[in-house]
Amino acid sequence: MAPSYYNTRSTRDHFVEPPSLLSRVLAGLPSGLSAQIQQLWDGNSYTATSTSSPRIPRGLRHWSERWHLKRLLNLPHLLVLVWLVVLLWGERWVFQSAIKTCEWGRWERWPKDATPHHLVFLADPQLIDPHTYPGRPWPLDKFTMLHTDNYLKRSYISLQKKLHPDTIFFLGDLFDGGREWKTAHGNTDEPQWANGLRPAGEQAYVKSWNRKYGDDFWLGEYDRFGSIFDKLWNIAGPNAGPWQRGRKLISSLPGNHDLGFGANIQVPIRNRFETYFGEGNRVDVIGNHTFVSVDSVSLSAGSSPHSTKEITEPVEQFLSKVQVLKRKAVAHELSLQAGEERVLRLPHKVEELDRVNFTNLPNLDPGEGTADLPTVLLTHVPLYREKGTPCGPKREHWPPAKPPKGQNTPVFPDERNAISISGGYQYQNVLSEEDSVRLVSTIGNVQRVFSGDDHDYCEIVHAENKNTAREITVKSMSWAMGVRKPGFLMLSMWNPIDASGQSLHSSPSGHGAVSQASPTTESHLCLLPDQLSIFIRYLTLLILTLLALTIRAILTPILHLSHFADPLMETDFSLLPTTKQDTRRREEDDGNRSSNSSTSSTSSNNAQNLAPRSSAARTRSVSPAKGYGLPSSQVRFATPPLPSYGNGNGNGSWAIIDADDYYKDKSNGYASANTRAKKLPPLTVIWREFSRSIWRVAWVTVLVYLYLVYYG
Structure with missing residues (x-):
């Protein structure tokens, strides 16, 4: 009977990959060497998304998800786009449009x-x-x-x-x-005689002007x-x-x-x-x-x-x-x-100076x-x-x-x-x-x-x-x-x-007999x-931008809107331990991973990847490997653990997810996924959203504006 690579209790949440080529290779190596190779492999920047897709660098995957279309379609980026259009209009297009209306043929x-x-x-x-x-x-x-x-x-x-x-x-x-x-x-x-005629506003600067x-x-x-x-x-x-x-x-x-x-x-x-x-x-x-x-x-x-x-x-x-x-x-x-x-031509001849008649010299005057x-x-x-x-x-x-009634002249x-x-x-x-x-x-x-x-x-x-x-x-x-x-x-x-x-x-002429x-x-x-009008529109858009981002920041903790301020979180499986107890536990886990890897070629339950988990699974505080009887070294997430906002932690408080401490196991002080949720006050959330949204809009807009100004 063919081995089952799906856990019947949670086929929706987890997916166990069949033994990989690396597992079969490691099985034939000494345990110490295979453990070191497995540790290097577990700590590198690769992960897998499915059995049919190749391994993708985690940095590239992180970048692609960070700049996913859904993440780009948000209010700050929309305002950046609006600013770009308005700046191009005010610094370039409006001049072309104004003069185009004056073309000769019109x-x-x-x-x-x-x-x-x-x-x-x-x-x-x-x-x-x-x-x-x-x-x-x-x-x-x-x-x-x-x-x-x-x-x-x-x-x-x-x-x-x-x-x-x-x-x-x-x-x-x-x-x-x-x-x-x-x-x-x-x-x-x-x-x-001109002393004292210059306006007083200029008189104070005359000496400095003469000097500079x-x-x-x-x-x-x-x-x-x-x-x-x-x-x-x-x-x-x-x-x-x-x-x-x-x-x-x-x-x-x-x-x-x-x-x-x-x-x-x-x-x-x-x-x-x-x-x-x-x-x-x-x-x-x-x-x-x-x-x-x-x-x-x-x-x-x-x-x-x-x-x-x-x-x-x-x-x-x-x-x-x-x-x-x-x-x-x-x-x-x-x-x-x-x-x-028509040029002036004079005859070439020699004359005595006292006999020359200068009164009738040739010239070009007709x-x-x-x-x-x-x-x-x-x-x-x-x-x-x-x-x-x-x-x-x-x-x-x-x-x-306006002329009086009945007057047709100015x-x-x-x-x-x-x-x-x-x-x-x-x-x-x-x-x-x-x-x-x-x-x-x-x-x-x-x-x-x-x-x-x-x-x-x-x-x-x-x-x-x-x-x-x-x-x-x-x-x-x-x-x-x-x-x-x-x-x-x-x-x-x-x-x-x-x-x-x-x-x-x-x-x-009017009678058709004489031409005029x-x-x-x-x-x-x-x-x-109107340059002043252009500046006024810039100022109006600036006020609307601040108002829109302020309202969005206030509504973020109230309506549980997605955060713009926080980067996309991803799980790091190779964090350095911070205590001696964590060090020993880390070494034990590495040894277990090595041992499990050496026997993975003969086990039908070995896996390299897990499919995306449900929101309920993402909030568990224990490792999925423990829940399904799988070795921790053979469990991989197809997508990184996502932050749980709003009521995701069960009590309705607001949580900012730190990628270093997600799913922390409080019983043993060690995090299998090394992440945890931090609770922040609503005012802090509002300030983070407002400041970082403003910063994103500001630096892009200012750079474009300086470019347009510098190049005239």
Whole structure:
């Protein structure tokens, strides 16, 4: 009769494995040697789960059970997943989503065969530096600087990848404290008449700024600006759009935070800025439009009662010849479109110096009456307008006042919705009326004006003395400049022209008899994410996380929920004895195991594994081997003894299972399975659950957050 490997009294609880190959091998060895081999085998990291499955390393089995799906599906891990999604959204996806809504094709209204030039205006990035928040303590100032830079970088990367503009113009204020940092050469001290004009909040830091921050610091800020904007310029590729001749990034227009304002400008500081960024006064032909950039902060020094000739001379010289520069730039563009570059060629001949006529030298100016493309004026400081001129519904600070019943025109004056006509130390909200009219009339044919400085959006149409030009003041793209939703302005230009520069883009009039020029530009305000709102959502999720984990920890001992704090327990069959009596008993048991192993090949009751026991069997205080007449060396658990919680110990008290002392036999002081149950107060259980759950959520979330912050 075949031996029975199942105990009839408890086939559900135990399973006895037939003699293994190891038992048959040990049976043929001397008893001492076989005992040592059996002891090593019993103390190693292997166990068996069934007669048909191979032996699995206990460490691997422990890991697989610890990370079993049921153990992973719990509240702390669910919160970790929620945090990962929210962080990816707040640090990456929200920028991509915001800019995706601004794609060119969503708002352009050109004909299907049009090939417009795509241009983006970026205003007032104003990189945060010690000048921005002089009293802000460390590390809050570093946190603000890091997040502001990351905000600019993420917005700029998404802008390049989603929009890929052909040209980008910066409208000044690249730095926040660029005017404050001393140069390596030249005197940058304030003049005597400027003493006492600086705000008291800044005056206390002037000496420390002069001591700590100089030309090296400014160069570091220049490199910081380049690492955000210049380095990532071609992140989506260097190729321009269809029928566009290359891509341009122009950041030479200065702001009052870069140089100062009016008579307060220090010439060495301006020279340094122009050395690295280029001339602030320039003419560019882009997309068949003429862009004229004017250093308006230097121009404003002309109204000062103090001597400012050195400050205003470059811009005055530029305005005196701006018409010639415009004509030459347009002629050069037309020659390139015709396939021949227009260059100056002089005859090669030798003449006496006193006989040379310098009055009629050849030049590239085609002369008056030649083609003139639509002109766009770029200035950091907005042009003058009457006090209370409303900025329109896209202004964030204050929406337009509601007009009275029956009035269809905007309320005028609307002080809250308008740019304040005021000024102060190193700033002036708008140019003077005289400078504004002079700029528009001197440049000529100004149809659009784009400015910065105000940080918020403002769109107005100027009076006739400023050619009824439409001006848009562009929002700051930094979230630290007083606007909840920063942004930038997109400009789409399509102006097809013939060989002489005349526009071919026209539309029929209302009567269909006469054609009139169509608009050659379309603009769109693209809003960036609300960074403060993102922080508020982080804070809200943090509060909800703490609340959820607190409630779960409180309910754990009340509802007998499974513990998150305790690791999966496993039985250790080879613990070292702690007393002499335990040592002797351990040696006796090892000897019995060796003896039993040597005869296991002839016994039908030998076993290597036991199937998982029932919950009743798991709470017994005696070894299963004693209960079923089996040698202890031949009893193996297919799964480790599981902790018994709640009422498992019979009296309803809460128990934390220690793997070292489970199933301890109190009669002889020796544990066959070496484990016991420890009773803990409910408050201790709550604290363990709460603290360890918080720790699990916190360290994963913080590591992911730091990774996203470090890599911008």
